[in-house]
Amino acid sequence: MDDGGSLYDAIGGTDGLRRLSDSFYERVLADEVLAPVFATFTPDHVEHVAIWLGEVFGGPARFTEAHGGHQALLRSHLGLRIRDEHRTRWLELMGEAVDEVLPGQPVVRDALMAYFGWGTAIAQQVSQEPVGTDLGDPGPIPRWTRQGLVK
Numbered sequence: 001m002d003d004g005g006s007l008y009d010a011i012g013g014t015d016g017l018r019r020l021s022d023s024f025y026e027r028v029l030a031d032e033v034l035a036p037v038f039a040t041f042t043p044d045h046v047e048h049v050a051i052w053l054g055e056v057f058g059g060p061a062r063f064t065e066a067h068g069g070h071q072a073l074l075r076s077h078l079g080l081r082i083r084d085e086h087r088t089r090w091l092e093l094m095g096e097a098v099d100e101v102l103p104g105q106p107v108v109r110d111a112l113m114a115y116f117g118w119g120t121a122i123a124q125q126v127s128q129e130p131v132g133t134d135l136g137d138p139g140p141i142p143r144w145t146r147q148g149l150v151k
């Protein structure tokens, strides 16, 4: 079946994801709802998010190999106490970033936003637990295609 290829390729690989991550963080840091949540932001985040998304969307497993894998990602969100309004705003700003970086690609947009809807719910849930919580083994980093989560 022709499934249109990986989302990673559709976005333009790691460079495309860097552009997406850059555009997103520019918006976050200028946003009065989210900027305070990202008070510990450093420029490394842009690259780390691009690497994470690359692995999720079918690119190389670089987050697993060099950045602590699924568990490290979950741990980054511990203690943030993300509220509904934060998550809603996160999704709005990511939607704007997708529109800027990938204009005129509604099918890819829908697939990305479906992942972000799913992933932000997990981030919000984990963020209610205090820093240092033992998360156990969360398993490998999830993979997401145009058909959704790979089971």
Ligand code: HEM
Residues within 6 Å of the ligand: 037, 038, 039, 040, 041, 044, 045, 046, 048, 049, 052, 073, 076, 077, 080, 082, 086, 087, 090, 115, 116, 118, 119, 120, 123, 124
């Ligand atoms: C699909 C959803 C999400 C993904 C893929 C994601 C990805 C990431 C990644 C890769 C990092 C680590 C950055 C680094 O180590 O440099 C990170 C950290 C962070 N994320 Fe998320 N995130 C998501 C949802 C959210 C949401 C909904 C919020 C809040 C509204 C949020 C707030 C933060 C903050 C504040 C940090 C920095 C924590 C620190 O200082 O280490 N994230 N996120």
